[in-house]
Amino acid sequence: MCLKSLKTTQQIDHCNGSRKCLRRSQSRQLSLLQAKDYYPMEARDNLEICESRIRLVLFSIGAIVLFLGALGMFGSTLGAFLGLFGRPLIPHDYPAMIIAMLLGAAGVVLFGLTSVQAAPRMFRSSMPVVLISGNGFKDVRISNEWIPWPAILSVKDPRSCKGERGFFVEVDPEFRAKLHLSFTSCFVRWGNRLFGYKGLWVVTQTLRALPAGTLFDVMRSRLAGASASA
Structure with a gap:
């Protein structure tokens, strides 16, 4: 009886182990399939851009x-408020001093x-x-998550510089609400909205040069292709 119960216990443990291995294998396959949905294996559709050290x-x-x-x-505006420069402030000085202090504080945090x-x-x-893949775009400086092309509304540079320093990627508001942005990206986005600019700011001046065209051109081309095929 003891031998039979021991064999039965070993069989149960073996079955449980097999089920766990099967579940792990299925979860790995599912994660790979999800990765392929955003990052297809065709090398011609993929683009990886690094930053230039210089x-x-x-x-x-x-x-x-x-x-x-x-x-x-x-520091200078704070010193003026505290009266460290000798001359006391008059009420007429307060609006300009407050604006300068806020701009200085924002600049300290941002830069x-x-x-x-x-x-x-x-x-x-x-x-x-x-x-960049055939199905999406990701900038790890903005977020570690992929942004699919259908969620991108526009790619534009309001300064008409053709994205030489950077450009805006306007994302669908519903998708944007679920996107986890870095703190710096959130702060920059908040500051840009004060000046009337919408979208996520993609910095290009630190990126390495592409063999043909710019990242701005590639993004607009991919977005146009995705819109045409939709």
Whole structure:
């Protein structure tokens, strides 16, 4: 009886182990299928863009300079409010001082975060930051999630610079509500909305040059192709 019960227990354990392995295999296959939906295996449809280390260095230097300028603006206005410069403020000075202090604080946060994020990327510039497939687009600086082409409403540069420094990707509001953005991207998006710009800001001035065209041209072409096939 003991041997039979032992064999039965071993058979049950073996079946449970087989079921767990089957579930793991099915979950792996499902994850691979989901990945293929956004990142098809055809190499001609995929595009991976890395950042240039030289451009990142220049970008970081510019961000640090702007950070110091914003810090100086914030510090000088705060010092004026505290009366550190001798001359007391009059009521007429308050609106301009408040605006300058807010702009300085926003600049400290924005350019400070930009500097902190850009510096580590100089040491891993060989890793792609922008990925494009036949079914979607992803910029890891904005979000780690894919944005499918049907969710993208427009790709535009309101400054008419053809995306040389960056461009806006306007995303469907319902999809945008579910998209997990980085803190810097949220802050930049909030600041752009104050000036009437909608969409996610894609920085291109730190990216390596493409063999043909620009990322702005590629994005518009892919979006037009996806709209035509829909």
